[in-house]
Amino acid sequence: MRCSRCGSELPEGAARCPVCGVSSRYGGNTEFFGKAVASSLTLKSVFSDVFKSHPKSDGERLFMAGTGQSTPREDEMLREWRKPWVFARVLLIGICVSILLYLLAYYTDVAYPGFLMVGSFVMPLATLMFYWEMNIPRNIPLYSVLLMFLVGGAISLVISIVFFQLVPLSSENASFAAFCEEPGKLLALSIFLRKSDKKYGLNGILVGGSIGAGFAAMESLGYAFLITLQGGAEYGVSNILLRGVLAPGGHVVWAALYGGALALAKGRENLRPAHFADPTFLGCFAISVALHFAWNSGISILPIPVFGDLFYILLTVLAWAALFWIMNKGIRQVVAITNSYGTAGPLWDNPPFFAGAEQAAAAAPVFGQQPFNQQPLEQQPFNQQPINQQPLNQQPFVQQPSSLDYGREAKVVCLTGVYAGQTFPCGTGTFVFGRETSVCNLVFPDHLAGVSRKHCVLEYQNGSFYLSDCNSSFGTYLGDGRRLNPGEQVQLFSGHRFYMGNELFEVRC
Numbered sequence: 040m041r042c043s044r045c046g047s048e049l050p051e052g053a054a055r056c057p058v059c060g061v062s063s064r065y066g067g068n069t070e071f072f073g074k075a076v077a078s079s080l081t082l083k084s085v086f087s088d089v090f091k092s093h094p095k096s097d098g099e100r101l102f103m104a105g106t107g108q109s110t111p112r113e114d115e116m117l118r119e120w121r122k123p124w125v126f127a128r129v130l131l132i133g134i135c136v137s138i139l140l141y142l143l144a145y146y147t148d149v150a151y152p153g154f155l156m157v158g159s160f161v162m163p164l165a166t167l168m169f170y171w172e173m174n175i176p177r178n179i180p181l182y183s184v185l186l187m188f189l190v191g192g193a194i195s196l197v198i199s200i201v202f203f204q205l206v207p208l209s210s211e212n213a214s215f216a217a218f219c220e221e222p223g224k225l226l227a228l229s230i231f232l233r234k235s236d237k238k239y240g241l242n243g244i245l246v247g248g249s250i251g252a253g254f255a256a257m258e259s260l261g262y263a264f265l266i267t268l269q270g271g272a273e274y275g276v277s278n279i280l281l282r283g284v285l286a287p288g289g290h291v292v293w294a295a296l297y298g299g300a301l302a303l304a305k306g307r308e309n310l311r312p313a314h315f316a317d318p319t320f321l322g323c324f325a326i327s328v329a330l331h332f333a334w335n336s337g338i339s340i341l342p343i344p345v346f347g348d349l350f351y352i353l354l355t356v357l358a359w360a361a362l363f364w365i366m367n368k369g370i371r372q373v374v375a376i377t378n379s380y381g382t383a384g385p386l387w388d389n390p391p392f393f394a395g396a397e398q399a400a401a402a403a404p405v406f407g408q409q410p411f412n413q414q415p416l417e418q419q420p421f422n423q424q425p426i427n428q429q430p431l432n433q434q435p436f437v438q439q440p441s442s443l444d445y446g447r448e449a450k451v452v453c454l455t456g457v458y459a460g461q462t463f464p465c466g467t468g469t470f471v472f473g474r475e476t477s478v479c480n481l482v483f484p485d486h487l488a489g490v491s492r493k494h495c496v497l498e499y500q501n502g503s504f505y506l507s508d509c510n511s512s513f514g515t516y517l518g519d520g521r522r523l524n525p526g527e528q529v530q531l532f533s534g535h536r537f538y539m540g541n542e543l544f545e546v547r548c
Contacts, residue, residue: 072117075370076541080363085173088122101125101172105180116176117377123172126165133161137283141276151272158279159260162286163252164188170248170295173366174241175373184249191227191246192253199223199254217331224250224294225324232302233310240303240369244362247298248291255290259283281347288355289334292362293327299365300324303372307520323365330358375541378455449499449548456542457483465548470497472539473509489513489540495523497546504531504546515539 074080101121103109111119137158143150171184202219228250232243259282267275297320301310304317314320334354341349449465463470463481473479473494474487483490491511498505507528508515514522518536523529531537533548 068117068120068122071122072370072374075367076374080367080370085122088124089127091124093124097121098125102181104177105183110176110178113176113376115377116373119177120175121172123169125172126168129168130161130165133157133165137161144272151267151275155260155263155267155275155279158283159263160256162283163256163259163291166287166291167248167252170245174239174245175370176239176241178236178239179242179245184245187231187246187249188253188256190253191231191250192255192257194230195220195224195227195250195254196257197223198226213335213337214332216335217328220254220290221293221324221328221331224254224290225297228294228298228301229310232298232305235307235309237302238305238307240299240365240372243302244295244299244366244369246302248295250298251290251292251294254294255282255286258290259286280345284345285347285351285355288351288358289331292355292358293331296327296358296362296365297324299362299369303365303368323361326361327358330354371541375455375543379536379543449504449546451497452545452547454536454543454545456540457487458542465497465499470499471495471509472497472542473511483542487540490542494539495537499548502548504535504548505529506531506537511539513540 071080071084074084137154140150140154140157144154167184167188171179171181199220199222202223203216206215206219224247228247231237231250232246237243237246259279262282263275263278266278300317300320300323301314304320305311305314308314334351338350339348340353343349343352346352451463451465451470453459453461453463458481470481471479471493472481472483472490473492474483474485474490475492476482478493491509491513493509494511494513495506495508495515498507505528506515506517506523508523508525510525516522516538517529518538531546533546536543536545538544
């Protein structure tokens, strides 16, 4: 393997290039993943490979992904991933084939059904290919995606038809279709997302996008067929054109939005009813229903040729802004998971430090000292179940007489997050993590999501660490993915890890 920056040959197992120092863990996408962690991804960051030339081997490797033999390990998935580009080729080829069939339809009616089908399917499928390429874990093969597209789309249509019979006014007011079709897609999505193997937020976006794309393609084909029967081929062509152009802003993005949120909520668990109560999922589902309701409302701001009206463009922008927010959370999730396999260092080659950081690091806190309040980097964590490490040897904490071990040097190492790369020696007393400066030893900024004001407490006693959660809103997680109950205290030994939000720590002594 060669370095993505300087092209030098990398030694087997090397974490960084010996020549330029760039991390080999992130393949050629160090800057991309660094921006994702800092919540500063742009459209250019995502689509920069679309217009580049790609060898045949790139496409072959991509289409083989997702099988038991080709799915990368969690510590390798960032290195194996490449930015999306195939979806643009699929879109271009689909448009060319649609134009060819449209022209042929002037000479023979046999070509017209082909035009209706290709025109209905090309835009949803191209968008679905984008979701598939953005699935960084590469754990879902293309044949499974196509199965969800066809079967899931059909199932969601059937469920929606049932709901149409149950929801009043749904057949009289088009806007009320949102209350039938979105629950229908959600139920179909839940069938394919129910198992623990779909454990990443990006998996949920792909599953939801597959259901939404199948629903959109079949619905568009049905409408085009009916309009052709009622008004003639000219009206069918106009309908295919309008629905094709607007497809990326409709079902294919709405279902992907709450599919990603639901996958983030369930993590490595099988899907349970409690996951549907997750605030992020409920918010994303409400956004999708509201966008769908507005889409069918018939509101007009400014008529625009081909696109119908400016109102549809605005709704599309809003939907994709929400989806990119969920997608960014999913990318941060897989970055944190990969980083948890060893300490390869931060994403940036030269991590920026704020004024006074070195002095603050030298004065690292010990138990009982005043809070360590360094101004952190601008990072937003993901609220998701952490990765599956080796299980901890857990046992209930039993209160013992205060007898602390002074003979061994105990410390807490931050592996990812605000204080990544820093080590804090542990002395006597308790060590409190949180955002409240008056009670915490390690203080996080107020804007940092995933960390409560008084989040958790770590104690070092008789050669062991004891961790307890302070009834935090976001949860304290052990290295095996288990969330501590409020007030619960567990024993940790040297080398064990725990999480809060995107902040990963390891205890050592």
